[in-house]
Amino acid sequence: MAKYPVSFKVNGDEQDLLIEPRKTLLAVLRDVIGLTGTKEGCSTGDCGACTVIIDGKAVTSCMVLGVTVAGKEITTIEGLAEDGELHPVQQAFIDTGGYQCGFCTPGFIMSSKALIDENPDRTEEEFRHALGGNICRCTGYTKILEAVLNAAEEIRTNS
């Protein structure tokens, strides 16, 4: 199948790739660029495990075709920690025990980061609804919500 040249940024690095039109952004990130932290849980945009941030918005990367991200800035779970220091959302997930098997965790962290960046003042109820696109089967969500609220508080205080 024919491939098309596409240029975009992933975690600050310029990517100039030849991409088949049928490949999703998720497939490009995982199979072409080799960033496997973003997970494939359903391939239908329902579980949120493949969530990445595109130009500030949390997006399920299995629902985006790779050829459509030209010129965009993408952040994946691998791009969150800076200079070896974890992002407050990552640290909060550790401190509260907000993950178990960890498969949904990259998606949850990316969704949470985008939500907090957009508005850290959400109530617990608002975060519960806003995170409704991410499925976790292990935790029952109690400790995830604790992590997100703690991270939002921390980011609010330090900004």
Added chain:
Amino acid sequence: MSEYTVVGQKLPRVDAVEKVTGAAQYGADVHPAGMLYGKIVRSKHAHANIISIDTSEAEKLPGVRAIITQDDVPSGRRVFATDKVLYLGEPLAAVAATDPDIAAEAAELINIEYEVLPVVQDVMEAIKPSAPHIQGDETKDGPKRRDISAKIKELAADQDNDHAAEIQKLEAELNNYDDEIYHNISAESHTEAGDVEKGFAESDIVVEDTYVIPRVHQTYMEPHVSVASADSSGKITVWASTQGPFAIRSGIAGTLGIPLTQINVIGTTMGGGFGGRFGVIITHVPAVLLSQKAGRPVRVQMTREEEFLDGRPAPGCVIKLKTGATKDGQILARQALAFWDSGSVSGASIGSTIRVRGVYKIPNIKIDAYGVHTNKSGTAAYRAPGAPQAIFAGEAQLDDIAEQIGMDPVKFRLMNMREEGDEVPAGGSEPKVGYKETLEAVADAAGWWDREADDNQGWGVAVGDWTNGCGPGGVYVSVHEDGSARIFHGSMDITGTDTAITQIIAEILTVPYDSVTIRRGDTDSAPYSTGSGGSVVTFTMGNTAKLAAEDAHKRILELAAERLNTNEDNLELKDGAIHVITADPPKSISLGELAAYSLSTTGGPIVGKGSFARQSSTPALAAQIAKVEVDPETGRTRILKLVASQDVGFAINPMAVEGQIEGGTVQGYAWAMMEEMQYNDNGNVNPGFVDYRVPTSADLPTVESVIVEVPAPNGPYGAKGVGEPPITPTLATMSNAVKDAIGVRISELPIKPEKVVDALKNNGHGA
């Protein structure tokens, strides 16, 4: 104040950083050079004869490197269907190609001709003589026919007397129960204690109901995946997402007739298991066969849709349950007749029907359980396999009795709960378990005793019991010159068990938690380890780790005595150093210095070994209370409060234990309220997250967890397995809460809005 410094503490997990940075390597993240992508070709019918399989078009597609069918299985063991398919999605062939899209395209090009056969999906239909025969036609007698046949056999065996007339009468009676000749039976299980007929006769109240529990999927977030690489010497390496690498090794060896030593299984980080990740032929064997044929590594990764079609979910079942009690609240008898939907395989947790006995003194009990074939995929374990289903029936019926005799449901349970030394119905003597403590703890925490409910609100309570399994394991621990310790073992981390093992070893070696690291070996290198299921890991590997650390401790004292010219009795290991207790001024040597010294001794480095297989386990109890609000117009139930307590023996890491309680309770909630794999004559009709809804954070309140600690005599520090118990009571908790809210028992799960509306209408409450 705890006597311990590391165990019993809420410490961050050992795999924390890799899990939150995306560095953890799951099965689909493995990508050896030259890897091909596999795709399984699946049946498009739920029941059909296979006329032909034509792979010629697929072979022509550029990029296709291998196509396999059952003809490529040298051992002849069934990996792919040959003459007949039994369910939608059953594997028929597999393809390996240079690109996943090419593999999928090739799979579509394989032309399969079918002769479609009649289908049966409902267990109560499948047992009838009119049902299609799915795998031969095994018939079994139901309870009454069994009783009559047993009597006939007994009379016939009595040579001294003539019972011909009596036998003839009984044989005639047998004909009255033709409807008890069950068809399509895959397995049966029968248990009896006391005399239920007598028990029911002595009861003031007898309640009977039929409980229907749906088939649900474990829905681990990582779909099944394996990467196999067969090299030219015949050596096979499999990167497997599995709960039990050693079981997968022997499974592959057995299925393909390959020596065990030729297979190395590397367990990858597991994206959830819940009992569903032990299967050998689901992806592992096809990956090996494809790799052998293509001569390159092959990854076989299931999609979510394939998970629903060909995973091994939890069996649904129909349980007819009858309970007799006196009007002052004593339970006298309980009888169950259960039909478990085992799909295309046998088994299906039927032995768990015994769990309808609960944790109560019931002098008379009778259980008859059957596994029934239907045109669905096979089933497997799901978190306390079979217990949520059986306990739902038992605990829902208990509430209905409590209501009839006008007794508070918590008090009714407390009054009937077994105590230490009581007889377990058909099961020996009860050890010390915190049954009452756990129920009282949840009642107190939830505010049960002064509970309030507005219109359409209700409270429900239920308890569920489970006992962790046990199995073999081995652990090594080495102490290094810098005072750190390294653990080596082969058991899969099932959400926190590596952390528990690490905490135990740090505790015994008296070193900081973060100076102990843990490394998992593959099946070529690590000592054998039992699978990570059945809540076994903390119990088994915890005990094993303890033995390894104690062994190292022994060597440490031996070395220190030599080094410090004293007797071992004068030494104490404390805060990472060995102290001469009798010395004044104080005299000590650090573990690091001792480890350095050990390298030049005759005895050598400090290596502790632990090996363990079996000790009796102690039951655990989970008790839960929910408060709900039901909208009588829409039938929608909103959960307002969910409190869960559990007797965990001892919480080695309370944060991880809370996580298990919260997660298990929510899985139980989902089974009660939302989840159901639905089937028609075409097979499963909801193979995705849009139609098979699992709960999200938006559906739930905070789960409040309460840890109760009544130590298990053989558990490490008294710990019991904690993973499975929390799912066991929730189905009943929810049904009981909804009944309290609307006054009607919904005994067919899940409690979807339409069922609530129907139930209200049928009882004259409806709009």
